[in-house]
Structure formats: C-alpha cells, structure tokens
Amino acid sequence: MMHLLRQAVSVVALLLFSVSVHARAYDDVIDSGNITIFVYSDYAPYSWEEDGEQKGIDVEVAQFIAEYLEVDLNLLMRGADENIDDDLRINIWKGDLIHRRAADVMLHVPIDKEVDARNDLAVINSPYFHEEMAVVVDRNIIPNLETFGYFTSEKVGAELDTVSDFFLSNAFRGLLHPNIRRGPTFESTINLYAEEEVAAVMASRAQSEYIANRVSHRDSYVVQPPMPGIVRRDWRVGIAVKHDSRDLGYAVGDALNELIVSGKLASISEKYGVTYIEPER
Amino acid sequence: MKQNFAWLAFAGTLALSGAGTATAADVTIDDLMNDQASTENVLTYGLGPRAQRFSPLDTLNKDNIKNLFPVWSFSFGGEKQRGQESQPLIHDGVMYVTGSYSRMWAIDIATGDELWQYDARLPEGILPCCDVVNRGAAILGDKVFFGTLDAKMVALDAKTGKVVWRKTIGDYKAGYSYTAAPLIVPTEAHGPIVVTGNSGGEFGIVGAVEARNPDTGDLVWSRPTIEGHMGTLNGEESTMTGTKNETWAGDLWQNGGGATWLGGTYDPDVKMLFFGTGNPAPWNSHLRPGDNKWTSSRIALDPETGEVAWGYQTTPHDGWDYDGVNEFIAFDMEKDGETIKAGATADRNGFFYVLDRTNGDFISGAPFVQDISWAEGIDENGRPIFVPENRPGNPAESADGKKGESIFAVPSFLGGKNWMPMAYSTKTDLFYIPSNEWGMDIWNEPITYKKGAAYLGAGFTIRPLFDDYIGSLKAMDPVTGKVKWEYRNQAPLWGGVLTTGGGLVFTGTPEGYLKAFDDETGEELWKFQTGTGIVSSPITWEQDGEQYVAIVTGWGGAVPLWGGEVAKVVSYLNQGGSVWVFKVPEQLASR
Numbered sequence: 001m002m003h004l005l006r007q008a009v010s011v012v013a014l015l016l017f018s019v020s021v022h023a024r025a026y027d028d029v030i031d032s033g034n035i036t037i038f039v040y041s042d043y044a045p046y047s048w049e050e051d052g053e054q055k056g057i058d059v060e061v062a063q064f065i066a067e068y069l070e071v072d073l074n075l076l077m078r079g080a081d082e083n084i085d086d087d088l089r090i091n092i093w094k095g096d097l098i099h100r101r102a103a104d105v106m107l108h109v110p111i112d113k114e115v116d117a118r119n120d121l122a123v124i125n126s127p128y129f130h131e132e133m134a135v136v137v138d139r140n141i142i143p144n145l146e147t148f149g150y151f152t153s154e155k156v157g158a159e160l161d162t163v164s165d166f167f168l169s170n171a172f173r174g175l176l177h178p179n180i181r182r183g184p185t186f187e188s189t190i191n192l193y194a195e196e197e198v199a200a201v202m203a204s205r206a207q208s209e210y211i212a213n214r215v216s217h218r219d220s221y222v223v224q225p226p227m228p229g230i231v232r233r234d235w236r237v238g239i240a241v242k243h244d245s246r247d248l249g250y251a252v253g254d255a256l257n258e259l260i261v262s263g264k265l266a267s268i269s270e271k272y273g274v275t276y277i278e279p280e281r
Numbered sequence: 282m283k284q285n286f287a288w289l290a291f292a293g294t295l296a297l298s299g300a301g302t303a304t305a306a307d308v309t310i311d312d313l314m315n316d317q318a319s320t321e322n323v324l325t326y327g328l329g330p331r332a333q334r335f336s337p338l339d340t341l342n343k344d345n346i347k348n349l350f351p352v353w354s355f356s357f358g359g360e361k362q363r364g365q366e367s368q369p370l371i372h373d374g375v376m377y378v379t380g381s382y383s384r385m386w387a388i389d390i391a392t393g394d395e396l397w398q399y400d401a402r403l404p405e406g407i408l409p410c411c412d413v414v415n416r417g418a419a420i421l422g423d424k425v426f427f428g429t430l431d432a433k434m435v436a437l438d439a440k441t442g443k444v445v446w447r448k449t450i451g452d453y454k455a456g457y458s459y460t461a462a463p464l465i466v467p468t469e470a471h472g473p474i475v476v477t478g479n480s481g482g483e484f485g486i487v488g489a490v491e492a493r494n495p496d497t498g499d500l501v502w503s504r505p506t507i508e509g510h511m512g513t514l515n516g517e518e519s520t521m522t523g524t525k526n527e528t529w530a531g532d533l534w535q536n537g538g539g540a541t542w543l544g545g546t547y548d549p550d551v552k553m554l555f556f557g558t559g560n561p562a563p564w565n566s567h568l569r570p571g572d573n574k575w576t577s578s579r580i581a582l583d584p585e586t587g588e589v590a591w592g593y594q595t596t597p598h599d600g601w602d603y604d605g606v607n608e609f610i611a612f613d614m615e616k617d618g619e620t621i622k623a624g625a626t627a628d629r630n631g632f633f634y635v636l637d638r639t640n641g642d643f644i645s646g647a648p649f650v651q652d653i654s655w656a657e658g659i660d661e662n663g664r665p666i667f668v669p670e671n672r673p674g675n676p677a678e679s680a681d682g683k684k685g686e687s688i689f690a691v692p693s694f695l696g697g698k699n700w701m702p703m704a705y706s707t708k709t710d711l712f713y714i715p716s717n718e719w720g721m722d723i724w725n726e727p728i729t730y731k732k733g734a735a736y737l738g739a740g741f742t743i744r745p746l747f748d749d750y751i752g753s754l755k756a757m758d759p760v761t762g763k764v765k766w767e768y769r770n771q772a773p774l775w776g777g778v779l780t781t782g783g784g785l786v787f788t789g790t791p792e793g794y795l796k797a798f799d800d801e802t803g804e805e806l807w808k809f810q811t812g813t814g815i816v817s818s819p820i821t822w823e824q825d826g827e828q829y830v831a832i833v834t835g836w837g838g839a840v841p842l843w844g845g846e847v848a849k850v851v852s853y854l855n856q857g858g859s860v861w862v863f864k865v866p867e868q869l870a871s872r
Binding site for chain 1: 382403405407412413430454455530531532533535536562563565567568569570675677678728729730731732733734735736737738
C-alpha cells in the first residue's frame with residue numbers, strides 16, 4: 001500500500017508544472033482536488049529523495065494530510081535558503097524567482113514568537129514535533145560525552161553552514177577548529193560518520209537518532225551535553241500557510257491532531273529510528 | 282603610452298584591410314584581440330580584451346552630441362523582466378544581446394528586426410541569490426556563447442540561434458549559477474579558449490576559473506581560487522593553489538568562497554588573465570581566522586596552463602562582504618617619465634588600486650568614495666590599515682539573542698563600486714568610475730532559523746551618506762589618486778561606463794536616462810529618457826559611416842532586492858526590458 005502511494009506521489013510531482021502557483025485558501029484547495037505541500041530536500045529523516053523516491057517522516061505526514069482532506073498530494077521538495085524568513089517567502093507567500101511557485105502548506109516550520117512577529121505574511125501554528133540539538137557519538141571512542149571539550153582531541157562532524165557548524169566553530173573561541181569536519185550535505189555528513197572519519201556528529205536529535213540507527217556497524221548513543229551559548233536548545237515544529245489561508249491552516253491542524261492522538265506519528269517516527277516526543281500544544 | 286598608440290594604429294590598419302570589408306565573415310581570435318581598435322564592430326565584453334571600454338571613434342563629439350537621436354528600440358517581451366545588465370555585441374550588421382532569465386536575441390541593426398531568439402529552459406529548484414540577470418555573450422568563428430542561470434555554457438550558431446553544444450559548468454542543485462560574459466583568449470598550446478568564472482550561493486562553493494575548447498566545450502584547465510585545492514590541465518591534476526592551511530584554519534578551505542562570478546579580463550601584451558575573487562565564506566569573519574587567500578583578491582593566470590602568476594588581496598580576512606570580483610583593467614601609465622605596465626581596479630571596499638600588472642606589485646591605493654570607515658588607508662605594502670572597532674561583531678557573543686551594538690561601516694556591502702564596469706580613456710588617461718556613497722548599519726540579529734534549527738545572524742541596513750545623492754560618477758587620475766570631476770545622481774548608479782575618442786563619457790541611471798558627459802569637465806551634454814531604469818553597459822560602433830550608440834534598459838539587479846533607506850529612492854522605478862539604438866542623422870552629423 002505504502003509503495004503504491006509513493007508511486008502516486010511521484011507521478012503527481014511530474015505533473016506539477018501545470019498546477020496553480022499561489023498558496024490557496026481551503027475552499028480552493030478542496031475544489032481543485034489537490035494540495036501542494038512543501039518539505040525540505042536533503043533533510044533525513046524528515047524528507048529526502050533516494051533513488052528517485054521521496055521519503056521521510058514529513059513526506060508521510062504530507063501524505064496523511066492529503067488523505068485526511070481527501071485530495072491528491074503535490075509534494076514540493078526543495079532546498080533551504082539562508083534562513084526561515086527566506087523559506088517562508090519562497091515557499092508560502094511569494095514563490096520562487098524563476099517559476100513563481102509556492103506551496104499551500106509548508107511543513108517543519110519552527111514555532112518561535114520572534115519569527116512569527118517578523119513574518120506577517122505567513123501564519124505559523126499546529127506544533128507536531130518537539131525538536132532539540134544533540135550529538136551522536138561512537139561509544140567505543142568516547143564512552144561518555146559530558147562536554148564538547150572532548151572534541152579538542154577527537155574529530156566531530158557537522159553539516160556545512162548549519163546551526164551545528166556555527167556552534168562548533170564558535171565553541172571555546174575557535175579551539176575546536178582543527179577537529180571539525182564539515183559535510184556539504186546531510187548525506188555526506190552521515191558518510192563522515194559511517195566511514196569513521198569522525199567520532200561523533202552534531203545535529204538535531206531526530207537526525208542524530210537516525211544516524212545512530214542507520215550506521216549500524218558503530219555502537220552509537222545520542223546525548224545532549226551542555227551547549228554554552230546555543231540560541232535554542234529545543235523548540236517546537238509546526239506548519240505555515242499564507243496569511244489569507246488561515247482556514248486551510250486549521251484544517252491541516254485537525255489532520256495533524258488526528259495523526260498525533262492516534263499514535264500514527266509515533267509509529268511513523270519509529271520506522272526511521274526516531275523517538276517521537278509530543279510537543280506542548 | 283606611445284607603445285599603446287602604435288599598437289592601436291597597427292590594429293586599425295588590420296581592421297581596415299581585413300575584417301572591415303568582408304561580409305558574413307567568421308570572427309577570428311585576432312579580431313577579438315583587435316576589438317578596441319576595430320570600430321565597425323563590438324566583439325568582446327568591454328570593447329577589447331582589456332575591457333577599457335574606450336572606443337577611438339570621434340565622429341560623435343561634444344559639439345554634435347545634441348543631435349543624437351534614437352533609431353529603434355527592441356522589446357525583450359514576455360512576462361519576464363527584472364534586471365537587464367547585458368552589454369550587446371555587434372558583428373556584421375547584427376546585434377547579439379542577452380537578457381534576464383537566460384535569454385538571447387539576434388537583431389538586424391539596419392531595421393531593428395528580430396533574426397532569432399534563444400530561451401533557455403530553466404529547471405525547477407534554482408534559487409539564484411541576487412537577480413536573474415545576464416551580462417553578455419562572447420563570439421568566435423560562427424558561434425556565440427553565453428552562460429545560463431542553471432550554470433550551463435551554451436554555444437549557439439550565430440546565424441540561426443540553434444544550439445551547437447551545451448555544457449554543465451556547475452551543479453545548480455549545489456547552488457552554482459552563471460551570469461557573466463564569457464571571455465575568449467588565444468593560447469599557443471590549445472588555440473583559442475573560452476574562459477569563465479563561477480558563481481553561486483554564499484557558502485560551500487569554491488571559486489574557480491575554467492578554460493574550455495570553443496568547438497566542443499571540453500574542459501582544458503581549471504584553477505580553484507582557494508588555497509589547498511588542486512587545479513587541472515588536460516584532464517589531469519596540475520598544481521595546488523597556494524599552500525593548504527596557510528591562511529585558513531581546519532577544513533574551512535574546503536568550502537571557502539572566492540567565487541569568480543563577474544568573469545575576467547585579458548591583456549595581450551603580458552599574456553595574462555585577470556580575475557577578481559569573491560568574499561570568503563562563511564560571512565561571519567570570527568568563524569574563519571586568517572587572511573583566507575585568495576578571497577577578495579585579484580589573481581593573474583597564465584592562459585596556457587591556468588597557473589597563478591600572481592595574487593593581490595584587496596581585503597584580507599574580509600568581514601564586510603567586500604566581494605573582490607571587480608574588473609582589473611590593464612593600461613600603460615606614464616609616471617615620472619617612465620611607462621609602467623600597470624593595471625587598475627576599483628574595489629567594493631572603496632579603494633582604487635593601481636598594481637604592476639606583470640607581477641602584482643602594489644603601486645598605489647586611493648579612496649574613490651567618501652568617509653571610508655573600515656580602514657584608515659592602505660599602507661606602503663598594499664595592506665589595509667584596519668579600524669578594528671568597525672569590524673562587525675560575532676553574533677554568537679550576544680548571548681541572549683537581543684539586538685547587540687550596531688556598527689556603521691562605509692562602504693556598504695554593495696560596495697563603493699559594485700559589478701558595473703568602469704572605463705579608461707587613452708585620450709584623457711583618466712578612469713571613469715560608477716560609484717555609490719553609502720554605508721551599512723550592522724548589528725547582531727534577533728533569532729532566526731536555518732534548515733529547521735535556530736541561530737543568530739547579523740542584521741544590516743544600507744544607508745545613504747548624503748541626503749541628495751547616492752550615485753557618483755567620478756573621473757579618477759590613476760597617477761595622483763585624485764578625483765578630477767564628479768557627477769552626482771540621486772539613485773545609486775548600477776550601470777557600466779563607456780568613453781570615446783570624441784571626448785564623451787556615457788552611462789545610464791536607474792531613473793531611466795542614458796547620459797553623456799564631457800570627459801574633461803564632467804559637464805552633462807546630453808540625456809535621453811528610456812522609460813525604465815538602466816543597469817547595463819553602453820557600447821558604440823560605426824556602420825555605413827555613421828556612429829551608433831546602444832544601451833540595454835530594464836530596472837533591477839541587487840539594489841531593489843535590499844531594502845533599507847535606499848529602497849525609498851528607487852521604489853517608484855518601473856521594470857522593463859529592451860535595447861535602444863541611437864545615431865546622429867547624417868544630415869546633422871557635421872553641424
């Protein structure tokens with residue numbers, strides 16, 4: 001069943017060039033019989049493409065939302081820009097510069113008062129995940145990672161130009177510089193760990209658990225040592241819709257509520273090695 | 282200077298006896314090298330490989346410029362407008378011009394009729410950082426070449442516009458893009474080569490200069506701009522750029538920036554390529570101790586091998602986003618009775634540099650904008666004298682994520698001069714620099730998120746220095762470092778400059794005017810309202826005994842994308858997309 005559904009998703013994705021480009025209100029979405037949902041690319045375990053197949057927790061969440069609303073799913077998967085403000089502009093309220101395409105709903109949007117206040121053309125709500133920063137560590141090299149001080153002598157990986165990279169580069173006034181290894185993508189960062197070039201990788205907790213699960217030949221654990229100076233140690237993840245599509249946001253919120261209380265989101269997460277933590281709602 | 286005139290005269294003779302009389306002739310590499318002297322065509326970006334943007338034509342002069350009138354205007358059409366930064370090429374009665382969204386047209390100059398249009402089909406998922414511009418094409422043999430926003434180089438049949446070959450020069454999915462005009466230069470070992478830089482997003486891209494075979498598009502050599510990376514020659518590794526980790530910590534050199542997105546110039550005299558390199562990555566300089574070579578630099582390359590002949594860093598350890606991509610223009614400088622093989626460049630950082638182009642030795646560095654605050658000046662070794670308190674702080678050190686202390690840096694990150702090319706007159710020996718007088722407030726930004734996780738960035742606002750103008754066209758004497766005259770414009774200048782043997786300096790304004798100035802005094806002699814902002818570079822040529830001038834129009838580029846105080850002076854400007862062609866009607870030419 002899942003396999004068939006995924007095939008359907010890819011077929012619909014191919015037809016995307018002809019669909020409407022602006023984020024739409026609830027009635028328009030239902031009338032048209034399809035919904036466009038944005039997810040990040042190269043963002044395992046939430047959303048990524050592998051051998052032409054789009055997979056991940058957020059991909060399955062998007063599929064559930066479409067099923068719940070009884071419409072077809074157009075999945076809009078593309079990369080992250082410089083920051084969340086750019087992502088909201090490109091994917092929700094304005095569209096991209098070349099094709100002017102936006103989605104009806106964006107998944108994986110941090111819920112943060114300051115972000116919300118700055119971006120009044122998008123509405124952010126419906127928390128469905130609790131996320132936090134963490135480190136996945138090889139137990140045989142560092143049995144107990146109490147502080148980041150271990151990385152003055154052991155190598156640590158991070159995805160290039162991400163929060164983990166910024167944190168490690170700044171830590172102890174640059175003391176860790178010689179031991180940081182950066183992967184240009186998340187996939188290549190996993191490979192740094194799989195090929196034992198690093199003793200640990202800093203990433204979100206879900207990503208850390210995913211790495212621990214996937215790189216099965218290493219005996220790994222996930223830990224959250226003190227992170228002096230980190231901006232947010234944990235936060236909630238929700239969705240965004242365009243400011244004049246609030247009714248669509250509420251309908252998607254109902255779908256997410258069903259996904260959470262039925263326990264489905266926990267079992268989807270488990271498939272990817274991720275422990276589901278329900279956010280405060 | 283004598284040498285230079287002799288060379289021009291020689292080239293002029295060639296042009297008269299050769300290509301000038303031929304019809305439908307294929308363009309040769311010699312034609313490209315002689316482009317500055319051959320006034321009946323414009324075959325290169327910059328009116329010659331040195332890109333001096335000087336035409337010896339003097340039919341049009343200070344007296345008859347008042348009679349310059351439009352001949353035709355050609356609309357790029359479609360729904361796609363935005364910034365038009367392109368410089369047209371002219372060959373054999375045909376104009377080849379590129380436009381926004383990676384489009385190109387061939388136009389019959391006699392009638393203004395379209396001959397063909399090429400429209401690159403751009404894939405999903407390109408996120409160009411700045412605007413969807415293109416700066417121009419190159420021509421050789423029976424082909425025209427240009428780069429597209431999805432980082433492909435395309436060779437088209439000049440007669441039909443059909444694709445001859447199309448090669449990937451970078452992966453757009455990794456953030457690579459292409460907007461510059463390609464450069465074609467001669468080599469002994471490989472024949473003519475097409476030389477390109479690269480461009481893309483802020484972090485993760487390593488700058489490089491690449492040479493390709495114009496017939497096949499195959500790579501001949503490549504030269505990364507960042508220390509520690511290996512170059513290639515004929516499909517094999519050649520040499521490393523610099524020494525690994527000499528001016529970079531840890532593995533940061535692997536993703537160091539230094540993109541060469543504005544392309545380069547070539548001097549047939551010393552047989553060297555000159556490329557400018559972009560700012561280092563990441564933006565926060567506190568994350569990458571060291572000089573970070575060769576970012577924010579000029580580098581000279583041997584076209585035979587791609588080896589670095591010399592490098593000169595204008596902003597070591599850049600912390601202000603002072604991209605060092607600006608053009609380096611070769612010229613011969615008379616100073617103290619000697620002729621110096623010099624080159625000059627006007628940097629984002631506000632200083633105008635004169636270097637010895639044979640070895641990169643520093644000769645002088647003088648401010649060309651006012652109130653520069655990041656450095657007190659340039660010392661005798663060519664290194665900036667930094668003002669430490671005007672380096673943007675480390676966002677990570679504002680622990681609570683509140684707006685930290687603000688600094689005011691001049692120039693702004695859009696630069697004392699941005700991409701728009703200056704011109705050098707062999708008549709007046711002056712450089713004409715399109716510059717802007719603005720600074721930026723930088724502070725530690727409130728919280729933001731990247732790919733789902735929270736961090737502190739930097740916030741900035743660009744502010745004009747003066748109430749009544751931002752744009753400033755300056756005549757700079759490279760010998761003294763003094764500004765001889767200045768024209769002030771309310772909106773920021775974003776277009777290139779052209780100067781002529783007739784004593785004229787042309788440039789366009791965002792307000793929509795193409796203007797002509799007296800090259801000695803800066804007096805405004807002529808202007809024409811084109812109906813939309815100008816952010817491109819004018820050209821001039823001679824056809825059937827008449828002197829033509831052309832400019833691409835269409836407001837856009839980086840300025841409208843960045844808000845701040847500057848937005849107020851440009852917010853009313855309308856977009857567009859067309860070419861305007863002018864000449865003096867024959868019956869008025871002698872008046």
